[in-house]
Amino acid sequence: MPELPEMEHYRSQLSPLLCGQRITGVTVNRAKTINEPIEAFESALRGRTILFVERKGKHLLFHLDDGHRLHLHLMLGGWLAYGEQGPKKDSHFQVILRFGDGNSLFFGGLRLGYLHRITAKAALEEMKELGPDPFDSRLTLEAFGKRLSGKKGKLKTTLTDQRFLAGIGNCYSDEICFDAKLHPAAAASSLDSASVERLYNSIRKVLVEAKEVGGYMEHPLTPDDTLTGGYNDQCRVYDRKDEPCLVCGTPIKFETLTGRKMFYCPNCQKDS
Ligand SMILES: [Zn+2]
Structure with missing residues (x-):
């Protein structure tokens, strides 16, 4: 299961690629990966812009311009790919986000892992049990x-x-x-x-x-x-x-x- 270094590596790689990008298309191939009906999830995300990507422990939060967050936990087996095309057929990926510049973010291996669209308040609620980040300056x-x-x-x-x-x-x-x-x-x-x-x-x-x-x-x-x-x-x-x-x-x-x-x-x- 990816841990802090893997998720921080994803965050630092994805930030320059995704920040300011508008989501122009959404494909969901596995309903259980998300937390609402596929139609609602897809239409709520289409047209949204990703403002920034945040890491909390092993979680990634994609901050959207409507105040919602996409909450990703890869759990065991989850992985990400980014580019004009995925490294495998589109049907292999549980979720695909397509962007205005022709690139896409591919979410693979999400059997136990998930990608949930949640409010800012719900994100705070879900993260409140987490202990401090090992690099938190207050953790002397x-x-x-x-x-x-x-x-x-x-x-x-x-x-x-x-x-x-x-x-x-x-x-x-x-x-x-x-x-x-x-x-x-x-x-x-x-x-x-x-x-x-x-x-x-x-x-x-x-x-x-x-x-x-x-x-x-x-x-x-x-x-x-x-x-x-x-x-x-x-x-x-x-x-x-x-x-x-x-x-x-x-x-x-x-x-x-x-x-x-x-x-x-x-x-x-x-x-x-
Ligand atoms: Zn030894």
Whole structure:
């Protein structure tokens, strides 16, 4: 499932392409992807202009000139493409938005994911449970430490809890724990202050690095997009079961933690 770096990468790629663009055509091939009757959705969007694209955690919000938002969550398997033509037949995509300049935005793989047209008020309501963005300037080391000390769960469970921090999922929680040399199943509230500081710095470091190399999505956004997916080869523990740790050579361990995949180095990563 795309996480903060993937969605931030989409946001930064899409912003210059979409801002100020007028929607001239809408195709919906899967009614369950949207939140109102297809006819109503299509006619409400036709003629609207996208003002800007905002990211909240793993969510994207396309702000429209009538005050509504298009709320996108890709969940598992969702992806986007942009251009004069899609990389697959139009019928492959659940929703297509066409713009006045001849380009289109293609929404693919939205089986669990969705694209909802909602009011500004509803958008606020839907986002209110989200915790702070990891890059929120108000999330100082001190504020982070306070939040963490109040958590009862394991470290990985806490990092992937969207109410604790918005945007971290299965892959980056493991990468962050590895970078911070902390065991993902350590008790979140038991970390000493040096460990909390390492964790705080690793969150920002790993997410920035991943975003800079284009995250781990497989599909490029446009035909000439060579950046997207660059992080796939850079995971140090995620999906590397039994492969040697890049630091010490110990085979990477795989376990499940409350239903989530968990990869870690049993030698490098400690409980605190
Ligand atoms: Zn190791």
